Amino acid sequence: MKAIMVMFDSLNRNMLPNYGCDWLHAPNFKRLQEKTVTFDNCYAGSLPCMPARRELHTGRYNFLHRSWGPIEPFDDSMPELLKNNNVHSHLVTDHQHYWEDGGGTYHTRYSTFELIRGQEGDPWKGHVNESVNIETEVDHTRNPIMKQLFEQDQINREYYKEENAHPQSLTFKNGLEFIEKNHNENDWFLQLETFDPHEPFVSYEEYKDLYPHDYEGKHFDWPPYYFVQESEEVVEHGKMEYAALLSMCDRNLGKVLDMMDKYNMWEDTMLIVNTDHGYLLGEHGWWAKTVMPVYNEIANIPLFVWDPREKARNTRREALVQTIDLAPTLLEFFNVDIPETMQGKPLRGVIKEGEKIREAALFGHHGLHVNITDGDYVFMKGPATPENGPLYEYTLMPTHMRNMFSPSELHNMELTEPFDFMKNVTPLKIKAGKGLINPYQYGSKLYNLIEDPKQENEMQDMEVELRLTKALVKLMKENDAPMEQYERLGLDSAKELTIEDIKAYREREERSGELEELAEFDMKRSVRNQIIGLMNMTPSEERDQTLQALVSFLRQQNKTTILESDLYEFKQQHLQHMDDSMFDYFMGLVGRTN
The missing domain is CATH 3.40.720.10 (Alkaline Phosphatase, subunit A)
Incomplete structure (x- = not known):
């Protein structure tokens, strides 16, 4: 043969x-x-x-x-x-x-x-x-x-x-x-x-x-x-x-x-x-x-x-x-x-x-949505919070696409218990980088592939979402997924999910994106995502200071609604150290919601 x-x-x-x-x-x-x-x-x-x-x-x-x-x-x-x-x-x-x-x-x-x-x-x-x-x-x-x-x-x-x-x-x-x-x-x-x-x-x-x-x-x-x-x-x-x-x-x-x-x-x-x-x-x-x-x-x-x-x-x-x-x-x-x-x-x-060999299939990128389909529907489960974490890499071969992990990425690595497919080999546990995009900006999405094969219209159906979320958790367990993956997605792997849980997950996802410091201002979801992205582009030790500077800038401009143009003006006045072209690239990217 x-x-x-x-x-x-x-x-x-x-x-x-x-x-x-x-x-x-x-x-x-x-x-x-x-x-x-x-x-x-x-x-x-x-x-x-x-x-x-x-x-x-x-x-x-x-x-x-x-x-x-x-x-x-x-x-x-x-x-x-x-x-x-x-x-x-x-x-x-x-x-x-x-x-x-x-x-x-x-x-x-x-x-x-x-x-x-x-x-x-x-x-x-x-x-x-x-x-x-x-x-x-x-x-x-x-x-x-x-x-x-x-x-x-x-x-x-x-x-x-x-x-x-x-x-x-x-x-x-x-x-x-x-x-x-x-x-x-x-x-x-x-x-x-x-x-x-x-x-x-x-x-x-x-x-x-x-x-x-x-x-x-x-x-x-x-x-x-x-x-x-x-x-x-x-x-x-x-x-x-x-x-x-x-x-x-x-x-x-x-x-x-x-x-x-x-x-x-x-x-x-x-x-x-x-x-x-x-x-x-x-x-x-x-x-x-x-x-x-x-x-x-x-x-x-x-x-x-x-x-x-x-x-x-x-x-x-x-x-x-x-x-x-x-x-x-x-x-x-x-x-x-x-x-x-x-x-x-x-x-x-x-x-x-035509034997049926599975009820549902998982797919996705590491650290982005965890997606599931049963052939009739697709559910894209996004992270529960803008932090999109916790998230780790488990490996004995710490390399990215074209380079090895940097020494700084390895400073806080640790040995951890092996997963069931690792043949009792203890892997490295390394905090994952943020990547190009934060999937939080898109939210969780549900599509009916039979009625909407081009996935043009998101749908809301708590019964379907409950069924697919249960299947998603089941497949994650079968894959011996790290426990923090459930936490990142806002899921409880030990709980029997109900419709009320699905409603609560959706509400929590929405609330977690609220920026308390900017509660006095109105803004579109895309602008909110851009502000979250701006904070992610800022060194952690400077984020509080940058956010306060943004609030002061908006008040000085007598703004009640934040527009994308306001963020660009703020950048020119307060974040001159950021490269203009890279700022444009990432702000455009993180402003997308679909």
């Missing part, structure tokens, strides 16, 4: 013909649908990239215990379990996060691996003191990290001006070489994983020509992780650039299908086509992912599976499945024992007859 996983990154399923898109050119995704089972209710679990890959390896949620980070010493890794049971596991990827500090232990779990350089801001080709001069719709140079990534990306692009040199092309080329070499062999798993269609949307004229449109603006193929500020013309152009790259992905997917046809591999080879998460292309007024609520365009992801044992093809399944199910699915396929630590379930029964 053999298995091939073709994994894309940031694949918005609403752009695929398999899920209703009637204008995107993707004939091989259509062809894929004819040969596989299409899953309509597949959800991501832990977001974004490397947390999703930890789930792919371990078959369990990552986001309640830690953020972005490596495979841990106590983790059960699916490709390593295959390797240790005489199934050759091979990774071919251009996903550059694998060779950063926060992903450096993943690729070494495979029997063999090939790493293709050059995507996004991968520090690949060295051009010393070479300036990058390109006018773009988005100023990527405001943020020092983005500036470095953007400039490196422009250098990298110089080395794949032709499609055959593009990292995606090389990834598929090497993956196809592995299949060509080994199609007659038995017991192997290939993970053929490309970074595309993740931004930046780099493709070629052949694909861009599929989507003719009028565009007179500046260069734009790298949307910001921010709300949409660009014109409709720019947004439409961004979608077309994404579509062109997705058509390039489709072309390469077709090459895998061709090879399976050529060698009649459908008889003994499992095929999985998947992604880590989706991507917003202007939906809900947002670009990309991570700084907004996890809407379905991000969480509800495409999944296609061919199981040669069941031979179910050109059919759909409604059962609720998740990324955590892929590791046990592959282990079961190769008759390798599934560790007790894995929470996911093999998909064979779902593929065969």
